[in-house]
Each structure stands twice: as C-alpha cells, then as structure tokens.
Amino acid sequence: MLDIWLGAIQNIFNLTTLLIIWGGVLLGVILGSVPGLNSTMGTALLIPFTFAMSPVNGLALLSAVYCGGTYGGSISAILFNVPGAPEASATVFDGYEMAKKGKAAHALGYAVICSCIGGLFSVVIMTLISPLLAGVALTFSQPEYFALAITALTLIASLGGKGLKKAAIAGVFGLLMATVGIDPMTSDPRFTFGGKALIGGINFIPAIIGAFAVGEILARSESKTEKKEVFLSKISTKLPRIKEILKMKWLVLRSAIIGTWIGILPGVGATTAAFVGYAEAVRWSKHPEKFGTGIPEGIAGPETANNAATGGAMVPLLTLGIPGSATTAVIIGGFLVHGLQPGPMLFMNQPKLMYSIFIAMFLANVLMLFAGLGVAKLFSNFRRIRYSILGPCIFIFASIGSYGIRNDVTDLWIMFFFGVVGYFMKKYNYPIAPMIIGLVLGNLTEISLRRGMRMADYNLSAFLFRPIAGVILLIAIVSILYSVIRKKPKVIEED
Amino acid sequence: MLKGEILISVVVFFGSLYLYFESMKFEGHEVYGKLGPAYWPKFLLICLMILSFLVAVDAIRGRKKREAEKEGTQKSESGKVRLFLAIGFIVLYFILMQVLGFILLTPFFLIAFMYLLGERKKKWIFGVSIGLTILIVWVFTKAMYVPLPRGQWIFLDFSHIFY
Amino acid sequence: MKRNLITPFFVLTLVTLCFMSFAWSQAPKPKDYPTRAIEVVVQYGAGGGSDIFVRSLMMPARSQLKVPINVTNLTGGAGVKASTYVLSQPADGYTIYNFSPEQLINTIFGRENYKEFAPLCMVQQDQSIFYVRAESPFKTIQDVIKYAKENPGKLQFTGTTAASPDEVIIMLFAKKAGIKVKYIPFDAAPETHAAVLGGHIDILHEEPGVIMSLIEAKKLRPLIAFTEKRLDKFPDVPTGRELGYDITMGRWRGLCVKKGTPQEVINYLADVFKKCSQDPSYKAIEKANLLDLRPGWKGPEEYGKFWEEEYVRYKEIFDELGYLKKK
Numbered sequence: 001m002l003d004i005w006l007g008a009i010q011n012i013f014n015l016t017t018l019l020i021i022w023g024g025v026l027l028g029v030i031l032g033s034v035p036g037l038n039s040t041m042g043t044a045l046l047i048p049f050t051f052a053m054s055p056v057n058g059l060a061l062l063s064a065v066y067c068g069g070t071y072g073g074s075i076s077a078i079l080f081n082v083p084g085a086p087e088a089s090a091t092v093f094d095g096y097e098m099a100k101k102g103k104a105a106h107a108l109g110y111a112v113i114c115s116c117i118g119g120l121f122s123v124v125i126m127t128l129i130s131p132l133l134a135g136v137a138l139t140f141s142q143p144e145y146f147a148l149a150i151t152a153l154t155l156i157a158s159l160g161g162k163g164l165k166k167a168a169i170a171g172v173f174g175l176l177m178a179t180v181g182i183d184p185m186t187s188d189p190r191f192t193f194g195g196k197a198l199i200g201g202i203n204f205i206p207a208i209i210g211a212f213a214v215g216e217i218l219a220r221s222e223s224k225t226e227k228k229e230v231f232l233s234k235i236s237t238k239l240p241r242i243k244e245i246l247k248m249k250w251l252v253l254r255s256a257i258i259g260t261w262i263g264i265l266p267g268v269g270a271t272t273a274a275f276v277g278y279a280e281a282v283r284w285s286k287h288p289e290k291f292g293t294g295i296p297e298g299i300a301g302p303e304t305a306n307n308a309a310t311g312g313a314m315v316p317l318l319t320l321g322i323p324g325s326a327t328t329a330v331i332i333g334g335f336l337v338h339g340l341q342p343g344p345m346l347f348m349n350q351p352k353l354m355y356s357i358f359i360a361m362f363l364a365n366v367l368m369l370f371a372g373l374g375v376a377k378l379f380s381n382f383r384r385i386r387y388s389i390l391g392p393c394i395f396i397f398a399s400i401g402s403y404g405i406r407n408d409v410t411d412l413w414i415m416f417f418f419g420v421v422g423y424f425m426k427k428y429n430y431p432i433a434p435m436i437i438g439l440v441l442g443n444l445t446e447i448s449l450r451r452g453m454r455m456a457d458y459n460l461s462a463f464l465f466r467p468i469a470g471v472i473l474l475i476a477i478v479s480i481l482y483s484v485i486r487k488k489p490k491v492i493e494e495d
Numbered sequence: 496m497l498k499g500e501i502l503i504s505v506v507v508f509f510g511s512l513y514l515y516f517e518s519m520k521f522e523g524h525e526v527y528g529k530l531g532p533a534y535w536p537k538f539l540l541i542c543l544m545i546l547s548f549l550v551a552v553d554a555i556r557g558r559k560k561r562e563a564e565k566e567g568t569q570k571s572e573s574g575k576v577r578l579f580l581a582i583g584f585i586v587l588y589f590i591l592m593q594v595l596g597f598i599l600l601t602p603f604f605l606i607a608f609m610y611l612l613g614e615r616k617k618k619w620i621f622g623v624s625i626g627l628t629i630l631i632v633w634v635f636t637k638a639m640y641v642p643l644p645r646g647q648w649i650f651l652d653f654s655h656i657f658y
Numbered sequence: 659m660k661r662n663l664i665t666p667f668f669v670l671t672l673v674t675l676c677f678m679s680f681a682w683s684q685a686p687k688p689k690d691y692p693t694r695a696i697e698v699v700v701q702y703g704a705g706g707g708s709d710i711f712v713r714s715l716m717m718p719a720r721s722q723l724k725v726p727i728n729v730t731n732l733t734g735g736a737g738v739k740a741s742t743y744v745l746s747q748p749a750d751g752y753t754i755y756n757f758s759p760e761q762l763i764n765t766i767f768g769r770e771n772y773k774e775f776a777p778l779c780m781v782q783q784d785q786s787i788f789y790v791r792a793e794s795p796f797k798t799i800q801d802v803i804k805y806a807k808e809n810p811g812k813l814q815f816t817g818t819t820a821a822s823p824d825e826v827i828i829m830l831f832a833k834k835a836g837i838k839v840k841y842i843p844f845d846a847a848p849e850t851h852a853a854v855l856g857g858h859i860d861i862l863h864e865e866p867g868v869i870m871s872l873i874e875a876k877k878l879r880p881l882i883a884f885t886e887k888r889l890d891k892f893p894d895v896p897t898g899r900e901l902g903y904d905i906t907m908g909r910w911r912g913l914c915v916k917k918g919t920p921q922e923v924i925n926y927l928a929d930v931f932k933k934c935s936q937d938p939s940y941k942a943i944e945k946a947n948l949l950d951l952r953p954g955w956k957g958p959e960e961y962g963k964f965w966e967e968e969y970v971r972y973k974e975i976f977d978e979l980g981y982l983k984k985k
Contacts, residue, residue, distance in 0.1 A: 037639055044709070044731075045639065048717060051939075138856035165553065169507065169546045176514075176539045182735055183532040184845050187767070187821035187981075188521055189735075190532055191514065196742050199769065200734025214585075221581040221612060222574040266852040267845070320855065321871045322848040326703065329848070333710055339946050343871020388614035389623055392605045395585075400631065404641050407732050408739055412589050420582070428503055447845075450530040455814060455842055455858065458529045640728040642697060651748070655694055 008355035011056045012363065020057050024064025025364050026371045031065070031085075032072020033375055035209070035401025038085040039069020043330045047337060055338040055353060060360035062334045063314070066327050067364040068371060070270055070310050071115040074303055075376050078107045079383055080394050081213045082401055087306040089208050089440065090274040093433050094291065094298025096212065101294050104380060109240045110299045112372035114252060118304035119365035121256040122263065122311025126318075127358045131347070134319040137264045142452025143463050145268070147472035148276070149445040154476045155279035156434040163429060170425065171434035177202045178442020185450050197410045204439045206402035206415040211432045213398045214419025217391050219426065240296065251281055251297055252304050259305030263312020268444060269325030270309035275440050277305025283479050292433055311361060317342055318354055497554060504551035511543040580611055596646030596654040601628045632657055688922040691751060695726040698754045698913075699744050701737035707784075707847075707868065710943070711911045712756050715781060718937035722930045736760050736819070741770045749918035751927060754778065757914035759823040762969045766976055767821070772969070776919055777961035779928045780912035781935050782944065782954035784865040786827050786884040786905075787895070788815075791855050792877050799882040799901065802861065806837035813839045816850045817863040824863045826975050827884060827907050833978065834903040854878070865909060866891070867947035884908065889951055907971075910954065912961055928958050 011017065031042040042065050050058030073088025078095035091111065098107040125133070156171035180191045181201025192198040245252070255277040262273040281301030282288045291298050313324030321343030323329040335342045340350070347354055382390065402415040425432055456462040464470065518540065521533035588604045605624035614620055635641040636658035645654035698716060702708045709731060716727045732740040737760045747753040757775060764770045788799070796802045806813040815832075817824025820843040832839045842859055844850045851869060854862040855877060862878065866889075872878045883889055884898045884905045898905045913931065915924065934940060935955060944950045956964055 034634075036635065036641060040703075041639060044713075048713070138852055141853070141856060141858040165546055165550050169543065169550065172539050172542045172546065173507075176536060176543065179536045179539070183521075183820075185530075185820055185843065186532050187736070187819070188532040189769070190521060190536065191517060193517075196735070196738055196769075199736075200739045203734075218578060218581055222578040267849040316848075316852070320851070320877075321869065322851050322855075324848075329703070329706070329846075333713075336710065336943060336946050339942065341871045341946065343869075344875035344877060345871045348875070386614065388609055388612035389619055391612050392608035393623065393627055395608065396601060396605065396627065396631065400635065400641070400643070403643070404635070406734055406739070407642055407730055407743075408734065409589075409593055409644060410739075412592070416585055416589060419585075424503065428500055446535040450535065451842060451844075453530050454840070640730065642728070642730050658695075 004351050004355055007352045008359055011352065011356040012060065012359045017057055017060055017360075018363075020053075020061050021064045021360055021363050022367055022371070024061040025068040025367045026375070028065040028068020028070075029072040029075075029368065029371045029375045032069035032088070033075040033084045033379060035076055035082045035084050035397045036404030038073070039066050040327045040330055042069060043327055043334070047330070047333045050334050051337045055335075055340060056356045056360075058338065059331070059334055059353070059357050060364075062331050063357060063361050064364040064367075066331065067119055067307070067310050067361060068368055069327070070119075070307050071112060071303070071368055071372050072375065074111040074115070074299075075108065075372075075379050076397075078111060078299075079104060079379055080397070081216055082209050082394060082398050083205070084401070086205055086405075087270040087274055087309075088302075089204065089271060089436065090278040090302035090306075091299055092208060092212050093278065093302075094294050094296075097292065097294030098296070098299065099294075099383075103294070104383065106240055106296070107294075107299055108373075108376040108380070110245075110296045111303045112369060112376065113240065113245060114255075114300045114304040115307040115372070116365055116369045117252055118256045118259055118306070118308035119310060119368065120362065121253075121304075122260040122308040123358060123362045123365060125260050126311045126315050126361075127355070130315050131319050133264055134316050137261075137266070137316060138320075140265055140468070141466075142448045142455060143466050143469035144472065145265070145444060145448035146452055146463075147469040147476070148262075148268075149441045149448060151472055151476040152276045152279040152441055153437065153445065154480050155282050156437060163431070166430045167434045170430050170432065171438040174435035174438020174440075175442040175445065176438075177207065177435075178204075178439050179446065184443070184447050185454075197413075200406065200408060200410065202414055202439070203405055203411060204436065205405045206411040207418045207439055208436050209398045209402050210415035210418030211422030211425070211435065213394060214415060215422030215426060215432075217395055217398075218419060218423045220387060220391060244296065248297060248300050251284065252300055254280055254284065255301050255304035256308045259308025260312040262305070263309030263324050264315045266316055266322050266324055269313060269327075270306040271440060272444065273309035273312075274302035274306040275437055278302040279437070292431065307365070314357070314361070318357070319344060319347055321346075500554040501551050504547040504554070507547035508544055508551075511540045511547070515540045515544075577611060581608070584608055584611065592644050592646075594647050594650065596650045597643040598628060598632050598654055598657055599646065599650060601631075688920065688926055691923055691926070692723055692725045694752065695728055696723065696752050696754060697747075698727060698729045698756065699740050700729060700731050700756045701733060701740035701758065701760070702756075703731055703733050707865070707909075707947075708756055708758060708911060710947070711782065714940050714943040715931065715934050717939055718934040719930060722933060736764060736769070738764060738769050741775075745774055745916055747916065749916040751915055751919050751923035753916065754927070755914050755916075757912055759909065759968065759972070762965065762972055763821055763823075763976075765969065766973050767981075772965060774917050775914040776917045776924060777958050777965060778913040778915055778924060779931050779958060780910055780954060780956035780961045780964065781931065782912075782949045783910040783952050784867070784908045784949060785889065785952060786824075786863060786908045787866055787892075788831075788881045789854065789862045789864060789869070789873070789878040790860065790881060791857060792879060793857065794860070794879070796860070796881065799896070802881065803835050803837055806832075806835075806839060810838040811840060813837070813861070814842055814859045815839050815861045815863060816842045816844060816853055816859045818847045818850060819843050819845065821976070821981060823907070823909055823972075825979075826972055827905065828863055829975055829979055830905055830907070831884075831898070831903055833975075834905065851878075865948075867949060870948060885952060891948065891951065908952070910964075912956070924958055932957075 028039050031037045031039055043062050070087050073083050073085030074091040076082050076084035077088040077091040078099050081096040083089045083092055095107050156167050180198050183190050189199055258277055258280055259273040262268055278301045281297050282291050313328045316322040316324045317328045332342055340346060399412055402411045422432055452463050518533045518536045584607055591600055602624045606620055609620045635643055645651050698712055700709050700712050713729055720727050732743055744753055744755040761772045765772045790796050815828045825841050828841055850862055853859045880892050880895045882898055883895050884907055886906050888897055
C-alpha cells in the first residue's frame with residue numbers, strides 16, 4: 001500500500017505534471033467563468049491532446065480542468081448575474097445580490113474558499129472509502145431519487161418569504177416548464193404544439209440567464225441609468241476572515257457531505273448538488289427569509305456542494321466505470337485514448353494510476369484557490385465599466401451562454417421569454433428562485449416517480465415504504481411542519 | 496398594481512386551462528401503463544389553477560392595505576419607451592440573427608443598445624462593439640468550435656470568410 | 659544553391675502529382691472541395707458513444723481532407739434538433755451528420771424524414787448483448803425465459819431511452835421467445851448499468867465496449883449475444899441464432915449529408931472516411947471499445963439499402979408494441 005502511494009506521489013510531484021495541473025485548473029476556471037464555455041466542452045476538446053501525454057498527465061489535466069471549471073462558473077454568476085457554467089446556477093441567487101451591495105469581493109472569496117473546502121472534502125472521502133460508497137450508491141433506486149427531489153422542492157415554501165402562494169406558483173410553473181419536450185418515459189412530444197422548436201425541451205440555463213440577467217437588463221433600461229454605479233466601489237478579492245468562515249462550519253460540512261453524495265449518484269450531478277446544497281442551507285438556517293437577499297450562506301451552500309460533487313462523481317467512475325456526471329462521462333474518453341477502461345478492473349490492476357488521480361485532484365483543488373482568485377480579480381475589473389457599456393455586453397454574453405449550451409437558436413427565444421417573465425415576476429413580487437429550482441429538479445421528480453411506479457407495478461406503498469426513501473421523505477415532512485410552526489408567531493408580529 | 500396582480504392570476508389560470516386541454520391530447524398509446532405522459536403535467540396545471548385563484552383572492556382582500564402603501568417607485572414615461580425599445584431591439588436582434596448571422600449583426604446591436612442606455616461617447620461605443628464582436632468570434636469559433644449563427648444566402652458566405 | 663532547391667521542389671511536385679493521380683483512380687477529388695472548414699454534427703452529448711466515434715474518426719480525416727473539421731454537439735429531441743439544423747444548411751458537403759437509428763425511428767413517429775438525407779457510409783456496427791448482475795439467480799437465458807413464462811410481465815429489461823433501438827431488440831427477443839416483459843427506459847446508459855448492478859432491474863441490454871471492465875470483474879454476466887457467430891471475447895455466451903432467435907441487430911454508426919449534395923462529393927467523402935476507418939489511431943479506439951468484432955463498413959449505396967431494411971424492421975416492431983396506434 002505504502003509503495004503504491006509513494007509511486008503515485010512520484011507520478012505527480014514532478015515539474016511537468018505540476019505545471020499541467022496548474023494549467024488545467026487555470027484553463028478550467030477561465031472556461032467556467034465565460035458563459036457559453038464550460039468544462040464539459042473543455043475536456044472534450046482536450047482529449048485528443050492527452051493522447052500524446054502519459055496516462056497520468058493526461059488524466060491529471062482532465063480532472064484539473066473539471067475541478068477548475070466547476071468553480072469558475074460562480075465568477076460570472078456573482079459579478080454579472082450570468083452563471084458561467086450550469087453548476088453555478090444556484091450561486092446567482094445570493095451571489096449577484098451580494099455583489100450589488102458592493103461586496104463582490106467578499107462573495108467571490110466565499111465562493112472560492114467554499115469550493116476549495118468542498119472539493120478537498122470529497123477527494124479525501126473518495127480516496128478513503130470509494131468502493132464502499134459506490135456500493136451504497138447502487139442501493140439507491142427511483143423512490144430514493146424521488147424522495148431526494150421532493151425534499152429539495154419543499155424548500156420552495158421557505159424561499160418565498162411572505163408570499164407562500166406566489167412562491168408555490170413560481171415553483172409549479174418551473175416544474176411545468178421542465179415537462180416540455182419529448183417525454184423520457186414514452187417518447188411522446190409534450191407542449192411542442194406540433195413544431196420542432198420546443199421538441200428539445202426547455203434547458204434551465206437559458207431560463208436562468210433570462211430570468212436573472214435579461215430581466216435585470218430590462219429593468220435597468222427602464223430606470224434611469226445615469227446615477228453612479230454601486231459597483232464602482234473598490235473591487236478586490238479580499239478574502240472573508242477565517243472567523244466568518246468558521247461561523248458557517250456546519251453549513252459547509254453539511255453541503256460537502258450532500259454534494260459528495262449527490263455526485264456519487266449516477267444520473268444527477270454537480271448542478272443538482274448545488275441546488276440541494278442551497279435548499280439545505282435554507283432549511284437549517286435560523287433566518288431562511290434572508291436567502292436571496294445576498295447573504296454568504298447562500299453562496300457557501302451551493303458552492304461547497306457543487307465542488308464536492310466533482311470528487312463524488314469520480315467515485316462510481318473509477319470503481320464501476322459509471323460516470324456520475326456529464327464531465328466525467330467525457331473523461332472516460334481520456335481513459336480510452338490510452339486503451340484504459342475505467343472500472344473495477346482498472347482499480348485492481350492499476351492502483352498507482354488511481355491514487356495518482358486522487359493526488360492530482362487534491363492538488364487541483366488547492367491550486368484552484370490561487371487560480372480562482374487571480375481570474376476573479378481579472379474579471380472584476382470589468383465591473384468598473386459604466387452600465388451603459390457593460391449592460392449590452394452582458395446581454396451578448398447572456399445570449400451566447402444560452403446558445404452555447406446546445407448550439408440552438410431556440411434557446412435564445414427561451415432566454416428572452418424568461419427575461420420577460422422574470423421582469424414581471426420581479427415587478428409583482430413573485431420570487432424567481434423557486435421557478436429555477438422547479439425547472440432544474442422537475443425532470444428528476446417526475447421521471448423518478450413514473451419510472452419507479454412502473455417498476456413497482458403502480459403499487460404506491462411498495463414505491464414509498466422503503467427504508468431510505470421513507471426516512472428522507474419523513475425529514476422533508478417534519479421540516480415543513482417545523483417551518484410552518486416557526487413562522488406562525490412571526491406573522492402575528494408583522495400584523 | 497392591483498390590476499396587474501389580478502391580470503397575472505387570470506393569465507396563469509386561463510393559460511393553465513388551455514394547456515390542460517392541450518395535455519389531454521398526449522395519451523396516444525398505452526404502452527407504458529398507468530402514469531402516462533399527461534399525468535404529471537395535468538397534476539401541475541391543476542395546482543397552478545388553484546394557486547392562481549388563491550392569489551387573486553388574496554390580492555382583492557388585501558386591496559385596502561395595499562392602497563395605503565405607497566405605489567412603488569413611479570416610473571417615468573421615457574422609461575417605458577426605453578423598456579419597449581429594449582425589448583424591440585432584442586426581438587429584432589434574434590430574428591435577424593438567423594438571416595444576417597452573428598458577426599454582421601452584433602456590432603450594430605451593441606451600438607444601438609448602448610445608445611439606448613444613454614452612452615454617448617462614440618469612442619467607447621464603436622470600440623467596444625466592434626472589439627467585443629471580433630473577440631467573441633475568435634474565441635468561440637476558433638478556439639472552442641462553437642458554431643455561432645451564420646445566417647442565410649449571401650450572409651452565410653460572408654460569415655464563412657471568418658468562421 | 660538555387661539548383662539545390664529546385665530539385666527537391668521538382669521531386670515533391672512529381673510525388674504530389676503521383677499521389678493525386680492515385681487518388682484520382684479511386685474516387686475523383688471534386689473540384690473546389692473542400693476549401694473551407696467542414697462541420698460534423700453529432701446529435702448526442704460530448705463523451706457518448708456516438709461522440710467518441712465521430713471525434714476519433716475525424717482525427718485522421720483532418721489530415722486527409724486538409725481542412726479543419728469541427729465537431730458540433732447539437733442535442734435534444736432525440737436528434738430532431740440536429741437534423742433540423744443539418745437540413746437548414748446548404749447541400750454542399752460542408753455539413754456532415756452522424757446518422758443514427760433514431761432518425762429512422764423519428765420518421766416512424768412523424769417527427770422528421772430520413773429520406774431528406776443522403777447516405778455517406780456506415781463505419782461500425784456494435785453488438786447487442788443481454789447481461790444480469792453477478793448475484794442474479796438467472797444462470798442462462800433459458801432460466802430467464804422460464805421465469806418470464808411463469809411470471810408474465812414481471813421481468814424487467816432496461817436500455818437507453820424510450821422507443822429506442824435498445825427497446826426494439828428487447829421486444830423483438832421477447833416476441834420470438836414468446837414472453838411478456840417490461841421495458842424500463844433510462845435517459846443515459848450509465849444509469850441503466852447502475853440500476854442492474856444495484857439489483858433494481860433484472861436484465862441489461864448493452865454493447866460490451868462500455869462495460870468491459872464490469873464484465874471482466876465478474877460484476878455483470880453476459881447471457882446471450884445477438885451476433886452472427888459467438889464472439890471470441892465471450893466463447894461461452896450463446897448467440898441468439900444458436901438458440902433459435904434469429905436476431906442479429908446492434909447499434910450502428912455512420913455518416914450522411916443532406917440530400918442534393920453532388921454525387922462526386924459523396925463518393926469522395928465516402929472514400930476518405932474509408933481510409934480513415936483503417937487508420938491506426940482510429941483502429942486503436944475501435945479496439946478499446948470492442949467495436950472491431952464485427953465488420954461494419956458499408957458504402958453509400960449499401961448503407962442506403964440498409965436504412966430501408968432497418969426502417970421496415972423498426973416500424974413492424976413499433977406497430978406491434980402499440981406505439982403507432984392512436985386512440
């Protein structure tokens with residue numbers, strides 16, 4: 001065992017490999033931070049280049065890009081209200097609001113530190129108990145996925161602040177939008193109105209960019225923009241104090257565990273992890289009504305979880321050959337060009353390579369702290385530009401960000417539609433976050449229910465009364481009751 | 496404000512009703528047993544109808560309290576014009592993009608939008624618009640192979656010169 | 659000094675001319691093609707089987723065609739989005755499309771029309787195999803059939819997406835074996851592997867390449883292969899044909915262009931891709947994915963005929979499944 005570790009350390013700690021990891025992280029952060037580019041694309045494009053490298057270097061490069069890209073998305077989410085990568089979608093909720101208050105530096109600092117902690121946590125877990133976790137993940141079936149989704153969805157109620165019904169409308173609307181397109185269970189087109197435009201469904205990226213960034217641009221063009229920008233206040237990436245991070249230690253730990261676990265589950269990845277991380281941060285918070293107004297907890301929750309999911313997603317990939325996320329599916333290609341087939345045999349035959357990847361990912365997460373701060377600093381310079389110049393530029397990036405997800409012009413119209421919807425929602429006090437959560441988790445909720453029920457021969461009790469699913473659902477119900485009871489006295493105070 | 500609140504509820508209600516009828520067409524076959532493609536959307540649409548009704552009731556009941564509150568920040572007429580112009584620009588941009596292509600159209604859109612938002616420094620407007628377009632085309636098509644829209648006919652050939 | 663330069667230049671020209679005439683004898687290189695970058699559209703996400711196939715075939719193609727080749731992933735709507743895009747481009751051979759069985763299935767469902775494409779070449783054909791997990795009580799495919807006959811409609815099969823080639827093969831098998839089974843579709847292949855490994859679903863339909871490691875680790879057991887003859891890799895696994903279920907299908911991958919593309923461009927491209935499919939760099943990836951076990955190459959005409967055959971086969975099975983019956 002020790003000699004394997006020593007060999008692995010030797011594999012990684014040489015100048016070439018270290019430089020490759022550094023370059024990969026930097027590239028990942030940049031790709032992640034530009035809307036329209038993301039780490040999945042980056043890894044797919046890099047695979048031909050890794051052909052010429054040794055397997056260790058090639059795979060170290062790909063996993064470094066993967067780690068960096070998952071953090072990078074939060075930079076543009078915080079600074080411009082446009083998530084640079086799908087994983088950063090939940091960071092928009094509080095990140096941009098915090099930047100608006102003139103605390104962009106703080107927000108970016110929280111994002112990078114929490115990403116780092118989440119990433120390191122999951123790598124350590126992955127190194128120690130990978131095979132065990134992969135085994136447990138396989139016991140999760142459709143009812144467990146359903147319970148997980150429902151638990152996160154119930155948080156919509158706490159997000160709305162005062163207007164519970166409006167939050168519910170927004171959430172259900174999001175769930176409904178998720179049903180557009182070809183039904184995964186029967187292949188029937190739904191709400192496509194006979195055309196081809198909507199047959200691909202509504203991707204949540206154009207929707208979130210529309211509702212947040214475009215909605216904001218529309219609102220800004222309506223109000224006079226002459227007044228001096230709040231953002232002109234000094235933007236440096238001053239890190240939050242250690243004390244401030246320590247205050248959130250339980251939240252970060254919880255998000256790290258949730259993120260790692262969701263990353264391990266096949267079929268759900270870092271994006272779902274971020275939303276569940278956000279939802280759980282709200283659930284356990286003493287002041288859930290403050291979420292969405294720009295508080296650090298709203299950044300720490302999703303950012304810890306999505307980077308924790310990167311390590312998590314590698315667990316089933318390395319132990320079973322089953323990728324836990326879109327990017328890890330691409331990384332399989334990185335194994336294949338070297339004639340390697342990730343899975344249990346590789347784990348047994350080439351443990352040194354496996355541990356080298358673990359070390360590379362650990363290093364990547366540490367280096368991310370520096371790369372992240374550097375790129376964030378670079379980007380925050382753009383915030384000094386007047387809105388009359390910056391606004392249109394953000395709009396162009398918003399458009400490419402929407403278009404680039406699937407290279408489809410329909411997504412531009414979807415973005416525009418959600419921009420208008422977002423504008424009216426803001427005007428009439430409908431919270432936008434529940435709509436996005438509904439849209440992101442809609443497919444998981446519906447299909448795990450219908451698929452699970454079909455597997456259980458439409459026997460509801462067989463579907464629900466399973467130990468793990470039951471416990472998760474019970475937690476959801478108890479926490480809803482608790483939040484209702486807790487809210488009661490407050491309403492009286494307000495009246 | 497109240498009119499708008501109720502209008503939204505009405506739109507949501509009747510929109511859901513329409514989509515409910517639309518979803519009744521889904522069940523074309525019974526291959527997949529009981530929970531067919533329409534099951535979940537129907538459930539959601541019923542929820543939406545009930546909720547929008549409740550919100551409308553809330554809005555009417557809370558009218559007096561609302562009226563006492565100050566109407567939100569009064570938006571000027573020129574603001575409304577700017578808003579509609581912005582929406583118009585965006586719609587026009589997306590429609591024309593499929594004909595003229597990204598590279599030809601984007602500088603004009605940026606120039607127009609910046610002017611709309613009150614920017615008057617010509618150096619900035621033209622410099623940023625053209626510079627950004629070139630930068631985006633270079634990074635996205637050359638380095639990352641994102642096929643930005645190229646347009647049709649002669650404009651397609653024009654775009655092909657660059658990417 | 660000058661003379662020294664001219665001689666190699668002359669030789670080089672001669673060699674190039676020789677090569678050109680050699681190329682001429684196979685399929686004439688069309689005039690003015692290609693002069694700019696070629697776009698290859700893939701209707702599935704980066705990292706999937708089709709994406710890896712296209713990207714690895716395009717690696718040697720770049721040096722053959724001497725122009726940049728860009729691979730574009732245009733996902734959504736079972737490939738309808740990508741098809742629509744390809745058809746919106748001019749028929750000049752600069753847009754190549756990864757034609758998959760889904761296009762035939764979409765035609766059956768009336769979402770698009772495969773006849774709008776012109777076949778280029780089929781490059782590989784995969785092998786369909788059924789697996790159970792190691793702990794499964796089923797030792798042979800006969801056990802499976804026996805169980806299914808005793809418990810009609812209980813046995814669960816899984817494959818990727820609804821109304822897919824996976825479902826066609828599973829249902830064709832069920833029909834020939836005279837059993838009733840349940841098909842549970844998942845959105846992506848890895849989810850089906852996890853569902854079978856976790857014991858939530860009885861039988862997995864999959865191509866062997868992607869799960870080789872799991873088979874070698876004895877976590878998945880192949881039961882029956884739908885190939886012409888037993889595979890060298892699995893000598894103990896009977897073929898469908900041996901057991902009296904004459905099914906020799908399997909996911910195939912090939913390329914097409916928009917109909918109306920000049921015939922000389924089609925012939926030229928088919929020729930180029932044939933050479934590419936022999937290239938060592940492509941062969942290596944094919945081998946790693948176990949795609950070299952079955953001859954897959956088909957030229958434009960053959961491939962077009964194959965589309966027709968497959969179309970009829972798919973339509974028949976979907977008709978029987980009740981997919982096409984409108985209430």
